[in-house]
Amino acid sequence: MTADLQNSRHQLGRLVGVNKRENYYELHYATGEIARVYLIANGIFRYWLDPSQEFAETDDMLVHGIQPDPQCFARATAHATSDMFIINAGSCKLIFQQKTSLFSIFDEAVHRTRLAQAAPLELSGKHAIEVLKQNQNEYYYGGGVQNGHFCHKGDKLLVKTDGITGKDGVLAGVPFFWTNAGFGELRNTKSKGIYDFSASHGQAALLRHRSPVFDAFYIIGNSPQEILNKYYSLTGKPLMLPKYALGLGHLGNFIDPIWTAAKGKKHDAIRFEDNSYYSRGDADGKELTYHASLNGEDKYQFSARAMIDRYHRWDFPLDWLIPNYEAKQEADHDSYAAFASYAKEQGVHPGFWTEDDLTPPNHSESLAIDNPEADLNEARENLVKENPKQKPLVLVRDSLRPFQSEAVLAYGDIGGDWTAIKTQVATLLGAGLSGLPFLGAAVNGKIGGDNAQMAIRDLEWKVFTPLLFVMDDQSRFSKTPFAYNNKISKIMQAYLRLRKRLLPYLYNLARQAQDGESLVRPLFMEFPHEQICYGSSFGDEFMLGPQILVAPIVSGKADSQGVSVRDHIYLPDKQTIWIDLFTGERLMGGRVYNRRKYPLWQLPVFVRGGSIFDLGDRNFVFYPQGDSTYVSYNDDDLQDYRHNWATTTIRTHLAESSLKIIIEPTTGYYPDLAIKQGATLKVFCDHHPEEIHLSVDGESSKLEEYGTPETLARAKEGYYYDNKFSWTPEFTDLGAGPRKALIIKLAERDIKQSKIELSISNFHFANEQLVHQITDAALRLPGRFELDSSKTSAHSLTVKWNQRTPMVQIEVNGLLYTGIPGNIFTFTDLAANKDYKLRLRYESGYKVSEWSDFIQAKTKRDPSDYIITGVKAAASAASRPGHPVKYLLDKREATDWQTAQTPTAEEPVTLTFAFPQQVELSKLIYVPRALDKEGRPLKMRVEVSTDGLTFNPYGGDYEFNADCKNKVIGLRGVSAQAIRLSVLEATGTGLGASSINFYRPIQN
The missing domain is CATH 2.60.120.260 (Galactose-binding domain-like)
Incomplete structure (x- = not known):
């Protein structure tokens, strides 16, 4: 009978008995199955049902050797009632219904059910299927690198790896998901799965894997960070990147290509140092041809060495280079060693691409592995043997299992395609929410990509992502940042220099990733109380850490002058001021901005009010608003970083017109840390302050003001009020305007002993923006606000009105849209087959009219x-x-x-x-x-x-x-x-x- 049930498709029968074993509870079911329940740790539980009843670890398992915490098991209590068996573990109650065999977890700390099964487990010789109840406002995340998706509510995702880089492909399927209800689930299997989050099952989530064993870890947490951190305790914490990996990388093929002299300036021809044009590809027998090489064995300008020289000649930072990426011919190791030595001399870290050989050649500092089944741990160990003190860096393009503790994912897609930007933003968000924080997509793609505007827009937003690199030699067109004219090269150069300035911030985020904080984050991770942020409505923008919001240009929409027009930018939180990184413009949070114009050099990037940036060497930038805290982190950038690190806490408090800045003593130590250091503080402000008082370890003094930057530079300590300040000076020539800031210089002190406090009186910045708009009776009531039903589609609604002011505001389902000109506007990216409630008011400066009456609208069904x-x-x-x-x-x-x-x-x-x-x-x-x-x-x-x-x-x-x-x-x-x-x-x-x-x- 049991054997028949193992092979037949059936539901789990009623619970008929429970035994308490040495370190687990054993559950017996009427259909013959036996399951084990392990209390792994606080908030982590394992339910393991093996139809064979052997409970042996197998190769199909994703994680092995997970031992339960004996203290959790010892503290737990269990009891049975007339209809259920309950295990009390901490604040959680694991409830097993006897008649139905349904399982649920109730959390007494929040007085609600975290998860509940909607139907008994369905088992067969091929599949194990779980059905969970889904709440109306429950959103699902995870699944791995699901290209183009990060929120899976109402969707179906495939838990597998297919190596497809475009939308709907899966570069790394991970059998782990979590919800905003506060639970996550890791299915402990390598088998393929399908997770149907109410796409076809009403208010239920159906989770299927092609495995007869049901082995699941349930994780309870009060935040995404807590859930991810507990998930890492099962699968491994993310690796700590070497600092160079956060810089610009180049993956090229200097082994296979043949360069042919071009007849005139062909569309795909590239100009080289000899002032002649060449194209990749075979010749027709008449033109001269040259072979690419590592060291210039044929003609130097086509070598990997020449590429390094080219970056330096054009004054572009280059941090790492892999010279044999996807080469069909094997690279000669002696030639590679010669190249690698040259690269290191030039400050460039050399890497090596391979499909099967996981042993790096001499001098290689990283491996790019094009084999999803490769043993990444072996590759890392081999790199450590070659470079005993350095952090190893392994790159993959896809993976069959969670790779966060062993590798980073670097892939290439189609260049020159606007839709690829939206797809890649969602991909990076979804990967981070799946516990895979380190990945990146090649600038301007791997193939295609001959559009200069697309190339620069793609680089701009990717400067704010974990990995930044180009994949050259895979397309007919060059992907280097200096492939276009001087104007475009200058813009790209400015963004790459900005990236260099942000490296301390990025490295800090890389450290936080080990604790469940992804680098690229959806808005809800920073603003969890705003429900609008949980879905995909604003999935084409993201937070880089807690302080920077990026809204990439995702279409070719432009005005008559060719300036990009960006709609649908949501800046969260009504109590937050957002400052444009490049122009200093300030915008109120809690609303959607439309018809924003951005010239080619400017990306929509906003700094959150209250942000503090560490630019390195105790050089700090402040955007004061309310109370803020920032913990600066640094280490020795070697494998022993866990024992050699230091942090400095910086706090600000702005109340009325008084600003206080506190720099706490540095904790921790690493060998290159200078104990005696000064500090430079750059504080944005609107007016000249009255005075600045400095307190060091309780001793106070008044800071002296200097009239010029030069005199301040010669002084030991003091400040200067700068009317033309910018901490991104490379953008000033492009069009960014200077702003007002205090430049404060502090003398050298013992950073591990000294607590520094600055008090600035008559200080003003940004808070004046937080004013309520005043309803003005002089502004007439909105007239003829109506829906143009002829233009309604599945994802758009068009409304029109009588124009009486240049701008209007429209509220859509309670969300305020502002910056809308003219007398007609189309809302795009809406949900299909959904009801919308809209109303309008006129806007004139800080004055607004009364609201119009509501109009009702509904989008059409999705085609x-x-x-x-x-x-x-x-x-x-x-x-x-x-x-x-x-x-x-x-x-x-x-x-x-x-x-x-x-x-x-x-x-x-x-x-x-x-x-x-x-x-x-x-x-x-x-x-x-x-x-x-x-x-x-x-x-x-x-x-x-x-x-x-x-x-x-x-x-x-x-x-x-x-x-x-x-x-x-x-x-x-x-x-x-x-x-x-x-x-x-x-x-x-x-x-x-x-x-x-x-x-x-x-x-x-």
């Missing part, structure tokens, strides 16, 4: 709801490897179908689509590949079958333009069992498509 599912596809031509025909129907943007056969009228490529039953159709949409111009359909024939065997022509031949726009064919009134498409002509060679979907008629 994808009408896609016919269960379709099977077959093609007459063989697919290219990695691009099967099934990708046409998988609803993932990143996948596509390709065939090498080029269609002709005499020998067309046919695609046959069979429906599950005869269906009514409205249209088909053929989505061409967007990456290149190859294989786009130009002429197509459609045939319809009502029996799946006999096909009849539908209309004449359809002709299309050679662009990447969707090809739509109307099928209204058609009833079919199958459809056959015959492509008679296509662009370039081969044929391909991102997707082909069939739609049923829209139902009103």
Whole structure:
């Protein structure tokens, strides 16, 4: 009977008995299963049901050797009632229903249920399925590197690794998720899974893995940071990066490429030091060709050494370089050693790319591994042998398990694509929420990317991400930051210098990542009380740590002068002032800003009021607001950093017109720490203060003021009021305006003994911005505020009104949108099939009118709801490897179908689509590949079958333009069992498509 149940699909039977063993509780069920419950630690519980009843650790397990805390088990109590068995562990009650076998966790500390199963476990010889109840305001996160997604509420995610870099691909599937209800779950299996968070099951989450064993760790925590920190106790804390890994990196191939003299300035030609143009690729036998090399064995300018020289010549910082990235030929180790020695002489850290050999060549300081099954721990150990004191750095492009303690993830996507920016922002957010804080996407992608505007916009926002690098030599176009004209190079140079200034801040965040604080964070991690931040409404912006908000330019939308226009920027918290990093403009929090204009050099970056930045060497920048605390961190940047580190706490208190700054004594020590140090404080302010008093260890004195920066520089201690200050001076020439600030210089003191207090009177900054807008009766009531229903779509609503002031404010479901000009506006990125409630008021400075009456609106259903599912596809031509025909129907943007056969009228490529039953159709949409111009359909024939065997022509031949726009064919009134498409002509060679979907008629 038990063997039959192990192989048959059935629900877990009622709980019939419980035994207390040496360090676990043993649960017996009527269907023959036995489960064990371990109390791993405070707030971490393991439920392990093994149908074989062997309870042995296997290779399928994700984590091994997890031992329960004997003290937790000893302190726990258990009792049974008439209908349940309860384990009391700390504040948590683990409740097992007897009749239903349902499991739940109730937390007495917060007086609510953290998680509850909605149905008994479903088991079979192949799968183990759990169904959890889902609350209305519950949001789900995790799953690993799920490209383009970070919030999974209402979605289905695949827990696997497919190596696909674009949207909906999975570079690292992790069987771990958590919710804002305060619990996380780690399924202890390497098997593939599907997590359906109410995408098709109403108010329930269905969690399936292809494993007969149900082994789950349940984690209880009051914050994302606490949940992630407990998750790390099971899977390993994130590694601590070497400082150079936070600088600019270059992954290139100086082994395989052949450079050919270009005929004139071709679109993809690159100008080299000899003032001639060259292109990658084979020659036709007439042009001169040169081979790339590590040290210039053929021609120096095509070598890895020359690339280092190039960065330095153009005054671009370069911190690390991997010279054989994705090389097909093996790199000669002696040549590599010579290159690596040269790189180190130039201050560049050399790395090495490999697929299988995890032993680094001499002088290599990092390994880039292109094998998701590689033993990353072995690679790290080998790097340590080569560099005993340095922190090892391993890079991967995908992974089959959590990699945070062993490696960082660096991948390349399509360059020159606006949608890739939104996808990558969400990817980085989701990875951090999955416990994978260190990853990055190549600037301007790995392939494609010949758009200068896109290249610079992509670099701008990636300066504020954990890893910053380019992947060169994988595309026809150069990806280096100096590949374009001097104007663009100057902008990129400014951002890279800003990155250098932010390295102490980034390194501090890297240390905090070990405690569950991701570097790139969604807004809700800093503003947990704002529910609007939990979903994906503002998934195209992020916090870099607690102090910087970045809203990347995510579209080519521009005004008549070509200046980028950014809508939909949400700055959280009504009590926070946000300061534009480059211009100093101040904006009130708690509202959405629209029609913001940003010239090419300016990225929407906002500093949170109250922020304190450590620029290194006790050089601090202050944006005072209220009470703030910042803990500066540094260490020896070696493997022994856990024993050699130091922190300094800086606090500010601004009340009315008095500012106090406190620098606490430094704690900790590392060998290069200078005990005697001065300090420089740069404090933004609006007016000249009255006076500044300095107190050191209780002894007070008045700071002397100096009239020029030069005199202050010669003084031992004092301050200067600067009307033209900027801590990002490289942007001044680009258009950033100078601001007012106090420059305070403090003398050298013993930093481990001295407590420094500064008191500044008559101080003013930013707080004046926190004023309520005044309702002015002189502003007339809004007139004719209405919905333009003809423009309503699944994700947008358009409203219009009588214009009486240049700007208006519109409230949408309680959220205030401001900066809206004219008399018509379209809200985009809305949820499909959702009700919205809107009202409008006029705005004039700090005065506003009364609100209009509310209008009601509802977005349409998502077009994808009408896609016919269960379709099977077959093609007459063989697919290219990695691009099967099934990708046409998988609803993932990143996948596509390709065939090498080029269609002709005499020998067309046919695609046959069979429906599950005869269906009514409205249209088909053929989505061409967007990456290149190859294989786009130009002429197509459609045939319809009502029996799946006999096909009849539908209309004449359809002709299309050679662009990447969707090809739509109307099928209204058609009833079919199958459809056959015959492509008679296509662009370039081969044929391909991102997707082909069939739609049923829209139902009103």
